[in-house]
Amino acid sequence: MSVKDLMTPAFQKAEGGLFSKVTKADAGVDIEALLADGFTILSWADPFFPDPSTPEFVLDATIDALKSGVCNHYTSPLGSNELKEVIAEKLREYNGLTVDPKRNILITPGSDSGLFFAMYAFIEQGDEILIPDPCYPNNFQNVETRGGVLVPVPLRAENGFQPVAAEFEARITEKTKMLVLTNPNNPTTTVFTRKNMLELAKMCIEHDLVCVVDQAFEDIIFDGREMVTMAALPGMWERTVTVFSVSKGMGLSGYRVGYIVADDVVMDALYGTAVSVIGAANTAAQKAVVEALRRPGFVQDYAETFDRRRHKIMEILNGVPGIKTWLPESGFLLWIDVSALGSSAEVCDYLFKHAKVSVNDGTAYGVQGKGHIRIVFGCLRDDEKLYDAFRRIAKAFTELAKKKGIY
Ligand SMILES: Cc1ncc(COP(=O)(O)O)c(C=O)c1O
Numbered sequence: 001m002s003v004k005d006l007m008t009p010a011f012q013k014a015e016g017g018l019f020s021k022v023t024k025a026d027a028g029v030d031i032e033a034l035l036a037d038g039f040t041i042l043s044w045a046d047p048f049f050p051d052p053s054t055p056e057f058v059l060d061a062t063i064d065a066l067k068s069g070v071c072n073h074y075t076s077p078l079g080s081n082e083l084k085e086v087i088a089e090k091l092r093e094y095n096g097l098t099v100d101p102k103r104n105i106l107i108t109p110g111s112d113s114g115l116f117f118a119m120y121a122f123i124e125q126g127d128e129i130l131i132p133d134p135c136y137p138n139n140f141q142n143v144e145t146r147g148g149v150l151v152p153v154p155l156r157a158e159n160g161f162q163p164v165a166a167e168f169e170a171r172i173t174e175k176t177k178m179l180v181l182t183n184p185n186n187p188t189t190t191v192f193t194r195k196n197m198l199e200l201a202k203m204c205i206e207h208d209l210v211c212v213v214d215q216a217f218e219d220i221i222f223d224g225r226e227m228v229t230m231a232a233l234p235g236m237w238e239r240t241v242t243v244f245s246v247s248k249g250m251g252l253s254g255y256r257v258g259y260i261v262a263d264d265v266v267m268d269a270l271y272g273t274a275v276s277v278i279g280a281a282n283t284a285a286q287k288a289v290v291e292a293l294r295r296p297g298f299v300q301d302y303a304e305t306f307d308r309r310r311h312k313i314m315e316i317l318n319g320v321p322g323i324k325t326w327l328p329e330s331g332f333l334l335w336i337d338v339s340a341l342g343s344s345a346e347v348c349d350y351l352f353k354h355a356k357v358s359v360n361d362g363t364a365y366g367v368q369g370k371g372h373i374r375i376v377f378g379c380l381r382d383d384e385k386l387y388d389a390f391r392r393i394a395k396a397f398t399e400l401a402k403k404k405g406i407y
Contacts (some may be wrong), residue, residue, distance in 0.1 A: 042375045046378070054252075075319075079280070083289050084291075085101045111216050127149065157326075181213045187365050188335045191225045215242055220302065220332070242260070323397055341406070342404070
Protein backbone atom coordinates (compact mmCIF):
# COMPACT_ATOMS: atom_id res chain seq x y z
CA MET A 1 0.00 0.00 0.00
CA SER A 2 1.29 3.46 -0.90
CA VAL A 3 1.09 6.16 1.71
CA LYS A 4 -1.11 7.99 -0.77
CA ASP A 5 -3.78 5.34 -0.23
CA LEU A 6 -4.01 6.56 3.33
CA MET A 7 -5.03 10.03 2.16
CA THR A 8 -8.67 11.03 1.78
CA PRO A 9 -10.11 10.21 -1.66
CA ALA A 10 -10.31 13.89 -2.58
CA PHE A 11 -6.62 14.50 -1.86
CA GLN A 12 -5.68 11.32 -3.72
CA LYS A 13 -7.46 12.71 -6.79
CA ALA A 14 -6.02 16.24 -6.56
CA GLU A 15 -4.06 17.20 -9.64
CA GLY A 16 -1.55 19.95 -10.21
CA GLY A 17 1.25 18.55 -8.11
CA LEU A 18 4.34 16.79 -9.37
CA PHE A 19 3.02 13.81 -11.25
CA SER A 20 -0.06 14.87 -13.19
CA LYS A 21 -0.84 17.14 -16.08
CA VAL A 22 -2.03 20.45 -14.73
CA THR A 23 -5.33 21.93 -15.78
CA LYS A 24 -5.72 24.31 -12.85
CA ALA A 25 -5.88 28.00 -13.60
CA ASP A 26 -2.83 29.41 -11.94
CA ALA A 27 -0.56 26.50 -11.23
CA GLY A 28 1.83 24.28 -13.02
CA VAL A 29 3.80 26.66 -15.19
CA ASP A 30 7.16 28.01 -14.24
CA ILE A 31 6.25 31.69 -14.33
CA GLU A 32 9.78 32.93 -13.73
CA ALA A 33 11.17 30.87 -16.61
CA LEU A 34 8.42 32.13 -18.91
CA LEU A 35 9.07 35.76 -17.99
CA ALA A 36 12.78 35.28 -18.61
CA ASP A 37 11.87 33.83 -22.00
CA GLY A 38 9.89 36.94 -23.01
CA PHE A 39 6.39 35.59 -22.43
CA THR A 40 3.56 37.84 -21.29
CA ILE A 41 1.70 36.33 -18.36
CA LEU A 42 -2.00 37.01 -18.71
CA SER A 43 -3.09 34.12 -16.53
CA TRP A 44 -2.63 35.53 -13.04
CA ALA A 45 -5.44 37.60 -11.59
CA ASP A 46 -2.92 39.95 -10.05
CA PRO A 47 -3.10 43.65 -10.95
CA PHE A 48 -0.06 44.92 -12.86
CA PHE A 49 1.87 41.65 -12.42
CA PRO A 50 4.87 41.38 -12.71
CA ASP A 51 5.62 45.13 -12.58
CA PRO A 52 6.24 47.16 -9.41
CA SER A 53 2.95 48.75 -8.37
CA THR A 54 2.76 49.24 -4.58
CA PRO A 55 1.33 52.73 -3.91
CA GLU A 56 4.03 54.92 -2.35
CA PHE A 57 2.14 55.50 0.90
CA VAL A 58 1.47 51.77 1.35
CA LEU A 59 5.15 51.11 0.79
CA ASP A 60 6.01 53.75 3.42
CA ALA A 61 3.56 52.20 5.86
CA THR A 62 5.13 48.78 5.28
CA ILE A 63 8.64 50.11 5.87
CA ASP A 64 7.55 52.03 8.99
CA ALA A 65 5.88 48.89 10.30
CA LEU A 66 9.00 46.82 9.72
CA LYS A 67 11.21 49.50 11.31
CA SER A 68 9.00 49.63 14.39
CA GLY A 69 10.63 46.36 15.36
CA VAL A 70 7.44 44.56 16.37
CA CYS A 71 6.66 42.83 13.08
CA ASN A 72 8.57 39.73 14.05
CA HIS A 73 5.75 39.08 16.53
CA TYR A 74 2.40 37.43 15.90
CA THR A 75 -0.70 39.50 15.83
CA SER A 76 -3.70 37.82 17.35
CA PRO A 77 -4.82 34.82 15.25
CA LEU A 78 -8.10 36.70 14.88
CA GLY A 79 -6.32 39.71 13.35
CA SER A 80 -5.15 43.13 14.42
CA ASN A 81 -7.83 45.17 16.19
CA GLU A 82 -6.79 48.32 14.35
CA LEU A 83 -7.27 46.60 11.00
CA LYS A 84 -10.61 45.15 12.04
CA GLU A 85 -11.83 48.62 13.03
CA VAL A 86 -10.90 50.09 9.64
CA ILE A 87 -12.57 47.14 7.91
CA ALA A 88 -15.74 47.64 9.97
CA GLU A 89 -15.86 51.22 8.70
CA LYS A 90 -15.45 50.06 5.09
CA LEU A 91 -18.14 47.39 5.56
CA ARG A 92 -20.54 50.06 6.81
CA GLU A 93 -19.83 52.49 3.99
CA TYR A 94 -19.41 50.12 1.05
CA ASN A 95 -21.31 46.95 1.92
CA GLY A 96 -24.19 48.25 4.03
CA LEU A 97 -23.12 46.02 6.94
CA THR A 98 -22.90 47.27 10.50
CA VAL A 99 -20.68 44.88 12.42
CA ASP A 100 -18.82 44.68 15.69
CA PRO A 101 -15.12 44.58 14.72
CA LYS A 102 -14.32 42.46 17.79
CA ARG A 103 -16.99 39.84 17.05
CA ASN A 104 -17.73 39.68 13.36
CA ILE A 105 -14.40 39.96 11.50
CA LEU A 106 -11.59 37.43 11.20
CA ILE A 107 -8.38 38.39 9.37
CA THR A 108 -6.98 35.59 7.20
CA PRO A 109 -3.71 35.15 5.30
CA GLY A 110 -5.31 35.99 1.93
CA SER A 111 -8.90 35.14 1.12
CA ASP A 112 -8.23 31.66 -0.30
CA SER A 113 -7.58 30.34 3.18
CA GLY A 114 -10.67 32.26 4.37
CA LEU A 115 -12.78 30.70 1.67
CA PHE A 116 -11.54 27.23 2.53
CA PHE A 117 -12.11 27.84 6.24
CA ALA A 118 -15.62 29.21 5.69
CA MET A 119 -16.59 26.15 3.67
CA TYR A 120 -14.66 23.69 5.86
CA ALA A 121 -16.72 24.70 8.87
CA PHE A 122 -19.95 23.51 7.28
CA ILE A 123 -19.33 20.84 4.67
CA GLU A 124 -19.50 17.19 5.65
CA GLN A 125 -19.28 14.02 3.58
CA GLY A 126 -22.21 13.84 1.17
CA ASP A 127 -23.48 17.40 1.62
CA GLU A 128 -24.65 18.87 -1.66
CA ILE A 129 -23.31 22.29 -2.50
CA LEU A 130 -24.82 24.56 -5.15
CA ILE A 131 -22.17 26.38 -7.17
CA PRO A 132 -22.58 28.50 -10.28
CA ASP A 133 -20.66 27.21 -13.29
CA PRO A 134 -18.41 28.77 -14.52
CA CYS A 135 -16.84 30.08 -11.34
CA TYR A 136 -13.62 30.27 -9.33
CA PRO A 137 -12.05 26.77 -9.36
CA ASN A 138 -11.22 26.78 -5.64
CA ASN A 139 -14.93 26.55 -4.89
CA PHE A 140 -15.03 23.15 -6.57
CA GLN A 141 -11.87 21.90 -4.91
CA ASN A 142 -12.86 23.10 -1.45
CA VAL A 143 -16.10 21.14 -1.65
CA GLU A 144 -14.39 18.02 -2.91
CA THR A 145 -11.63 18.02 -0.32
CA ARG A 146 -14.35 17.95 2.35
CA GLY A 147 -16.16 15.05 0.68
CA GLY A 148 -19.03 17.31 -0.37
CA VAL A 149 -20.93 16.79 -3.60
CA LEU A 150 -20.70 19.51 -6.22
CA VAL A 151 -23.95 20.60 -7.76
CA PRO A 152 -22.94 22.97 -10.56
CA VAL A 153 -25.63 25.32 -11.84
CA PRO A 154 -24.98 26.77 -15.29
CA LEU A 155 -24.62 30.51 -15.74
CA ARG A 156 -25.71 30.99 -19.32
CA ALA A 157 -24.43 33.53 -21.82
CA GLU A 158 -28.00 34.17 -22.98
CA ASN A 159 -28.85 35.34 -19.42
CA GLY A 160 -25.77 37.57 -19.29
CA PHE A 161 -24.18 34.92 -16.99
CA GLN A 162 -26.60 35.96 -14.23
CA PRO A 163 -27.67 33.32 -11.69
CA VAL A 164 -31.30 32.31 -12.22
CA ALA A 165 -32.77 31.24 -8.87
CA ALA A 166 -35.16 28.75 -10.48
CA GLU A 167 -32.21 26.84 -11.91
CA PHE A 168 -30.64 26.60 -8.46
CA GLU A 169 -33.91 25.71 -6.76
CA ALA A 170 -34.58 22.90 -9.25
CA ARG A 171 -31.41 21.16 -8.00
CA ILE A 172 -32.17 21.33 -4.27
CA THR A 173 -32.59 18.02 -2.43
CA GLU A 174 -32.77 17.19 1.28
CA LYS A 175 -28.97 16.93 1.19
CA THR A 176 -28.38 20.48 -0.06
CA LYS A 177 -26.57 22.50 2.59
CA MET A 178 -24.88 25.47 0.98
CA LEU A 179 -24.92 27.97 -1.84
CA VAL A 180 -21.51 29.32 -2.83
CA LEU A 181 -21.32 32.51 -4.86
CA THR A 182 -18.43 34.47 -6.26
CA ASN A 183 -19.80 37.97 -6.74
CA PRO A 184 -18.65 39.58 -8.99
CA ASN A 185 -17.99 36.31 -10.70
CA ASN A 186 -14.60 35.07 -11.78
CA PRO A 187 -14.16 34.35 -14.75
CA THR A 188 -17.20 36.06 -16.33
CA THR A 189 -16.93 39.37 -14.33
CA THR A 190 -20.73 39.32 -13.92
CA VAL A 191 -22.05 41.55 -11.14
CA PHE A 192 -25.13 39.76 -9.84
CA THR A 193 -28.23 41.98 -9.92
CA ARG A 194 -30.23 42.87 -6.82
CA LYS A 195 -33.26 41.08 -8.24
CA ASN A 196 -31.33 37.83 -8.72
CA MET A 197 -29.62 38.13 -5.35
CA LEU A 198 -33.00 38.69 -3.63
CA GLU A 199 -34.39 35.58 -5.30
CA LEU A 200 -31.37 33.53 -4.25
CA ALA A 201 -31.69 34.93 -0.72
CA LYS A 202 -35.35 33.89 -0.60
CA MET A 203 -34.35 30.40 -1.74
CA CYS A 204 -31.64 30.14 0.95
CA ILE A 205 -34.08 31.18 3.66
CA GLU A 206 -36.88 28.87 2.48
CA HIS A 207 -34.56 25.86 2.19
CA ASP A 208 -32.46 26.69 5.23
CA LEU A 209 -29.17 26.91 3.33
CA VAL A 210 -25.97 28.60 4.40
CA CYS A 211 -24.51 30.99 1.84
CA VAL A 212 -20.78 31.54 1.37
CA VAL A 213 -20.03 34.57 -0.77
CA ASP A 214 -16.61 35.45 -2.10
CA GLN A 215 -16.41 39.19 -2.80
CA ALA A 216 -12.74 39.31 -3.79
CA PHE A 217 -13.60 41.33 -6.91
CA GLU A 218 -16.08 43.76 -5.33
CA ASP A 219 -14.02 46.97 -5.61
CA ILE A 220 -13.96 47.59 -9.34
CA ILE A 221 -17.42 47.69 -10.88
CA PHE A 222 -18.16 49.36 -14.22
CA ASP A 223 -21.02 51.32 -15.76
CA GLY A 224 -22.68 52.23 -12.46
CA ARG A 225 -23.79 48.68 -11.71
CA GLU A 226 -24.84 48.03 -8.12
CA MET A 227 -22.62 45.75 -6.02
CA VAL A 228 -25.05 43.87 -3.77
CA THR A 229 -23.67 42.27 -0.62
CA MET A 230 -25.72 39.14 0.12
CA ALA A 231 -25.16 39.41 3.88
CA ALA A 232 -26.87 42.82 3.86
CA LEU A 233 -30.11 41.49 2.38
CA PRO A 234 -33.04 40.90 4.76
CA GLY A 235 -32.78 37.57 6.61
CA MET A 236 -29.33 36.77 5.21
CA TRP A 237 -26.89 38.11 7.83
CA GLU A 238 -27.39 35.08 10.10
CA ARG A 239 -26.81 32.56 7.32
CA THR A 240 -24.10 34.20 5.19
CA VAL A 241 -20.34 33.98 5.54
CA THR A 242 -18.63 36.58 3.36
CA VAL A 243 -15.02 36.41 2.30
CA PHE A 244 -13.07 39.51 1.23
CA SER A 245 -9.60 40.22 -0.12
CA VAL A 246 -7.21 43.12 -0.69
CA SER A 247 -5.53 41.22 -3.54
CA LYS A 248 -7.69 42.24 -6.48
CA GLY A 249 -9.15 45.77 -6.31
CA MET A 250 -6.29 47.05 -4.14
CA GLY A 251 -3.66 45.05 -6.02
CA LEU A 252 -2.02 43.94 -2.77
CA SER A 253 -1.96 40.21 -3.43
CA GLY A 254 1.54 39.71 -2.08
CA TYR A 255 0.53 41.12 1.30
CA ARG A 256 -1.66 38.03 1.85
CA VAL A 257 -4.48 39.70 3.74
CA GLY A 258 -8.12 38.73 3.51
CA TYR A 259 -11.02 38.71 5.95
CA ILE A 260 -14.12 36.74 6.82
CA VAL A 261 -17.26 38.50 7.99
CA ALA A 262 -20.05 36.62 9.74
CA ASP A 263 -22.65 36.65 12.47
CA ASP A 264 -21.68 36.04 16.15
CA VAL A 265 -22.91 32.44 16.13
CA VAL A 266 -20.73 31.45 13.15
CA MET A 267 -17.82 33.58 14.29
CA ASP A 268 -17.88 32.02 17.75
CA ALA A 269 -16.94 28.68 16.12
CA LEU A 270 -14.51 30.21 13.62
CA TYR A 271 -12.71 32.21 16.34
CA GLY A 272 -12.52 29.06 18.44
CA THR A 273 -10.75 27.10 15.72
CA ALA A 274 -8.87 29.83 13.80
CA VAL A 275 -5.63 29.53 15.69
CA SER A 276 -5.09 25.92 14.71
CA VAL A 277 -6.64 26.04 11.23
CA ILE A 278 -5.36 29.24 9.66
CA GLY A 279 -2.84 30.69 12.10
CA ALA A 280 -2.42 34.45 11.82
CA ALA A 281 -1.82 36.87 8.96
CA ASN A 282 1.49 38.69 8.51
CA THR A 283 1.95 41.48 11.06
CA ALA A 284 3.62 44.09 8.80
CA ALA A 285 1.12 43.39 6.01
CA GLN A 286 -1.81 44.03 8.34
CA LYS A 287 -0.34 47.39 9.38
CA ALA A 288 0.17 48.41 5.74
CA VAL A 289 -3.36 47.34 4.79
CA VAL A 290 -4.74 49.60 7.56
CA GLU A 291 -3.26 52.55 5.65
CA ALA A 292 -4.45 51.26 2.26
CA LEU A 293 -8.02 51.01 3.57
CA ARG A 294 -7.82 54.48 5.13
CA ARG A 295 -6.85 56.03 1.80
CA PRO A 296 -8.51 53.85 -0.87
CA GLY A 297 -8.39 56.60 -3.55
CA PHE A 298 -5.80 54.68 -5.54
CA VAL A 299 -8.38 51.96 -6.25
CA GLN A 300 -10.28 54.56 -8.28
CA ASP A 301 -7.16 55.10 -10.42
CA TYR A 302 -6.92 51.34 -10.95
CA ALA A 303 -10.60 51.23 -11.91
CA GLU A 304 -10.01 53.96 -14.50
CA THR A 305 -7.06 52.01 -15.91
CA PHE A 306 -9.08 48.80 -16.24
CA ASP A 307 -12.06 50.67 -17.66
CA ARG A 308 -9.86 52.20 -20.36
CA ARG A 309 -8.23 48.84 -21.05
CA ARG A 310 -11.47 46.86 -21.36
CA HIS A 311 -12.69 49.18 -24.12
CA LYS A 312 -9.37 49.15 -25.93
CA ILE A 313 -9.03 45.35 -25.93
CA MET A 314 -12.58 44.98 -27.21
CA GLU A 315 -11.54 47.30 -30.03
CA ILE A 316 -8.43 45.20 -30.74
CA LEU A 317 -10.45 41.97 -30.78
CA ASN A 318 -13.33 43.47 -32.74
CA GLY A 319 -13.83 41.65 -36.05
CA VAL A 320 -11.44 38.82 -35.16
CA PRO A 321 -13.04 35.68 -36.64
CA GLY A 322 -14.05 32.62 -34.61
CA ILE A 323 -14.34 34.23 -31.18
CA LYS A 324 -17.11 35.70 -29.07
CA THR A 325 -16.49 37.86 -26.04
CA TRP A 326 -18.30 40.13 -23.63
CA LEU A 327 -17.44 43.60 -22.31
CA PRO A 328 -16.29 43.00 -18.71
CA GLU A 329 -18.72 44.23 -16.02
CA SER A 330 -16.07 44.42 -13.31
CA GLY A 331 -12.40 43.88 -12.56
CA PHE A 332 -9.84 42.93 -15.15
CA LEU A 333 -10.77 39.54 -16.63
CA LEU A 334 -11.90 38.75 -20.15
CA TRP A 335 -13.96 35.62 -20.88
CA ILE A 336 -13.88 34.45 -24.48
CA ASP A 337 -15.80 31.74 -26.31
CA VAL A 338 -13.23 30.18 -28.62
CA SER A 339 -15.15 26.97 -29.35
CA ALA A 340 -15.19 27.66 -33.09
CA LEU A 341 -11.38 27.58 -33.06
CA GLY A 342 -10.86 24.36 -31.09
CA SER A 343 -10.87 23.09 -27.52
CA SER A 344 -9.85 25.48 -24.75
CA ALA A 345 -6.59 23.57 -24.31
CA GLU A 346 -5.77 23.72 -28.04
CA VAL A 347 -6.42 27.45 -28.18
CA CYS A 348 -4.38 28.16 -25.02
CA ASP A 349 -1.57 26.12 -26.49
CA TYR A 350 -1.78 27.94 -29.82
CA LEU A 351 -1.64 31.34 -28.10
CA PHE A 352 1.26 30.14 -25.98
CA LYS A 353 3.26 29.08 -29.03
CA HIS A 354 2.25 31.77 -31.51
CA ALA A 355 1.49 34.84 -29.38
CA LYS A 356 3.88 34.13 -26.50
CA VAL A 357 1.17 34.64 -23.90
CA SER A 358 -0.02 32.47 -21.07
CA VAL A 359 -3.81 32.52 -20.61
CA ASN A 360 -6.27 30.31 -18.70
CA ASP A 361 -8.03 27.22 -20.01
CA GLY A 362 -11.74 27.75 -19.39
CA THR A 363 -12.37 24.14 -18.37
CA ALA A 364 -10.75 24.88 -15.00
CA TYR A 365 -13.80 27.06 -14.24
CA GLY A 366 -16.36 24.29 -14.69
CA VAL A 367 -18.20 22.35 -17.35
CA GLN A 368 -19.50 25.58 -18.87
CA GLY A 369 -15.93 26.70 -19.40
CA LYS A 370 -15.49 24.14 -22.18
CA GLY A 371 -14.47 25.99 -25.37
CA HIS A 372 -13.66 29.16 -23.42
CA ILE A 373 -10.51 30.88 -22.23
CA ARG A 374 -9.86 33.57 -19.61
CA ILE A 375 -7.40 36.40 -20.19
CA VAL A 376 -6.29 38.75 -17.41
CA PHE A 377 -6.03 42.25 -18.83
CA GLY A 378 -5.05 43.68 -15.45
CA CYS A 379 -1.48 42.44 -15.86
CA LEU A 380 1.45 44.78 -16.69
CA ARG A 381 1.79 48.40 -15.61
CA ASP A 382 2.12 49.75 -19.12
CA ASP A 383 -1.10 49.84 -21.17
CA GLU A 384 0.81 49.77 -24.45
CA LYS A 385 2.65 46.55 -23.56
CA LEU A 386 -0.68 44.97 -22.71
CA TYR A 387 -2.24 46.14 -25.99
CA ASP A 388 0.76 44.75 -27.82
CA ALA A 389 0.08 41.33 -26.23
CA PHE A 390 -3.58 41.59 -27.27
CA ARG A 391 -2.54 42.46 -30.84
CA ARG A 392 -0.44 39.29 -30.87
CA ILE A 393 -3.44 37.38 -29.56
CA ALA A 394 -5.73 38.87 -32.24
CA LYS A 395 -3.20 37.91 -34.94
CA ALA A 396 -2.89 34.36 -33.59
CA PHE A 397 -6.69 33.97 -33.40
CA THR A 398 -6.97 35.17 -37.01
CA GLU A 399 -4.32 32.69 -38.20
CA LEU A 400 -6.00 29.88 -36.31
CA ALA A 401 -9.39 30.81 -37.77
CA LYS A 402 -7.89 30.72 -41.24
CA LYS A 403 -6.46 27.25 -40.58
CA LYS A 404 -9.92 26.12 -39.47
CA GLY A 405 -11.50 27.61 -42.58
CA ILE A 406 -13.30 30.41 -40.71
CA TYR A 407 -13.07 33.82 -42.36
C1 LIG B 1 -12.62 34.87 -6.97
C2 LIG B 1 -11.39 34.79 -6.16
N1 LIG B 1 -11.50 34.67 -4.84
C3 LIG B 1 -10.42 34.57 -4.04
C4 LIG B 1 -9.16 34.59 -4.58
C5 LIG B 1 -8.00 34.45 -3.64
O1 LIG B 1 -7.31 35.62 -3.49
P1 LIG B 1 -6.35 35.89 -2.22
O2 LIG B 1 -6.09 34.60 -1.54
O3 LIG B 1 -5.13 36.49 -2.83
O4 LIG B 1 -7.10 36.84 -1.36
C6 LIG B 1 -8.98 34.70 -5.95
C7 LIG B 1 -7.62 34.70 -6.54
O5 LIG B 1 -7.43 34.55 -7.72
C8 LIG B 1 -10.13 34.80 -6.76
O6 LIG B 1 -10.03 34.92 -8.08
